[in-house]
Amino acid sequence: MRTTRSLYGLIMLVLLLAFSKNTSAQAGLSVPVAETVYKNWTMLAESDKLLDVSYRIVKCGNAPQLHLSVFNENVMDQETKFTLEISSGDQHFSKSFTFSAKKLTLYKANCNSDASLNVLKLDLPAGYDPENIKIKFSFQP
Incomplete structure (x- = not known):
């Protein structure tokens, strides 16, 4: 025993x-990846379908990035399409997004978010000043 x-x-x-x-x-x-925040979360737009889009400019590790946040306030799942025009000084480029959002759900990219949110991250090109970024936003039909 x-x-x-x-x-x-x-x-x-x-x-x-x-x-x-x-x-x-x-x-x-x-x-966790070290981050430097150049511009904290700022609202870009809210659609008439109750979908909010915000952004921030941050440096994760070595590369400055634009992170997006999409909040579907609607009680139905929906797909959204929008375009960002990003400029810094005399440089600019456009990027179009298509994103499916479940009802009443917040999607928020950050330096440590999983790969499913990589679609909400955008590397800024070389030469762009992360402290001097301007963004024009438009929802697409």
Whole structure:
């Protein structure tokens, strides 16, 4: 009986150590990316279908990016299409987006968001001053 208890205790100790090592290894995988915020969340537009679009300019690691936030306030799923014209000084470019949003759901890109939100991230081209970005926004039919 005593041998069984000792064996049980040893097994529990080994399992506890294995679990704690696995947990600490997993925790190391989700190290947050350092970010520098140049412009915090700013509302771009709200559609007549109750869909809000906001943006921010941020540097994740080495590259300045434009992050988008899409909030579907509607009680129905919907797809939205919009175009951004992004300029810095005398440089500019346009980018069109098509995004499907579930009802009553907020989608918000950030430096540590998962790959499903990469569509809401846009790398700024070289030469663009992240502190001096202007954005024109338009919903598409």
